[in-house]
Amino acid sequence: MSTQYKPAIHFQHVDYRIGDLEILNDITGSFPQGRITTLVGPSGAGKSTLLKLCNGLISPANGEIFVKDKAIGDYDPVELRRMVGMALQSAPMISGTVYENLNLPLELQGQQLAKEQAVELLEDVGLKGDLLDRKVKELSGGQRQKVSIARTLVNKPEILLMDEITSSLDRASKLEVEELISKINRKYKTTIIWITHNLQQALEIGDYTWVMMDGQVVETGESSLLEDPQNQRVNEFVKGVVS
Ligand code: ADP
Ligand code: MG
Numbered sequence: 001m002s003t004q005y006k007p008a009i010h011f012q013h014v015d016y017r018i019g020d021l022e023i024l025n026d027i028t029g030s031f032p033q034g035r036i037t038t039l040v041g042p043s044g045a046g047k048s049t050l051l052k053l054c055n056g057l058i059s060p061a062n063g064e065i066f067v068k069d070k071a072i073g074d075y076d077p078v079e080l081r082r083m084v085g086m087a088l089q090s091a092p093m094i095s096g097t098v099y100e101n102l103n104l105p106l107e108l109q110g111q112q113l114a115k116e117q118a119v120e121l122l123e124d125v126g127l128k129g130d131l132l133d134r135k136v137k138e139l140s141g142g143q144r145q146k147v148s149i150a151r152t153l154v155n156k157p158e159i160l161l162m163d164e165i166t167s168s169l170d171r172a173s174k175l176e177v178e179e180l181i182s183k184i185n186r187k188y189k190t191t192i193i194w195i196t197h198n199l200q201q202a203l204e205i206g207d208y209t210w211v212m213m214d215g216q217v218v219e220t221g222e223s224s225l226l227e228d229p230q231n232q233r234v235n236e237f238v239k240g241v242v243s
């Protein structure tokens with residue numbers, strides 16, 4: 001990584017196990033602050049597991065994770081969740097209105113989201129403010145995904161973790177969500193860590209890329225590495241031999 005970027009998150013010799021099963025093995029590396037890092041690798045490589053370690057949903061068996069230079073275990077869990085937001089492929093929604101869904105993170109903290117703020121969040125993700133009182137079940141898949149991203153933005157996270165958020169979207173919605181994430185990255189300098197199985201997407205939207213295989217990080221660097229990987233297995237993966 002170029003030395004001009006500070007790490008937003010740093011892994012140092014991190015192992016993760018479930019029982020005797022080694023899921024992640026000796027992960028060391030950084031996610032640069034204010035940049036978009038794409039995380040790619042075959043299914044089962046450990047990408048989602050690594051993301052869950054980043055916001056303390058799960059904890060390492062060995063090693064240390066630092067978020068903005070502070071050991072993850074030294075954070076108050078509520079503070080950590082506020083700072084590190086996470087969006088998933090199919091975000092769970094409550095059955096009410098768009099507003100009720102946007103208000104959920106604050107409601108859980110005993111607060112309430114102002115209507116003007118809710119409208120601003122919707123506009124931030126390219127939706128019209130008048131959607132606020134609509135039932136989420138009336139929305140299209142793309143609109144729901146945008147509401148789910150807006151909900152992740154309620155706490156103004158400095159770091160956004162995204163796990164295959166465009167996988168179930170049609171092409172037009174996928175492009176809109178990509179554009180939206182780039183916009184959030186530019187506007188708020190949000191650090192983005194984006195898991196995708198779409199290598200073209202990883203190359204186009206990423207500044208930086210991590211390639212994972214079999215619970216290990218096998219190659220990292222500027223996203224252009226995907227055009228000409230140095231590692232033989234990464235080369236085979238990119239060429240479609242491994243999927
Ligand atoms: P990816 O997101 O790259 O597809 P995951 O992080 O979901 O990979 O999973 C990595 C490996 O860990 C896989 O082999 C998966 O089967 C295993 N795994 C993940 N979660 C569990 C679990 N709760 N119990 C058992 N095995 C798990
Ligand atoms: Mg996964």
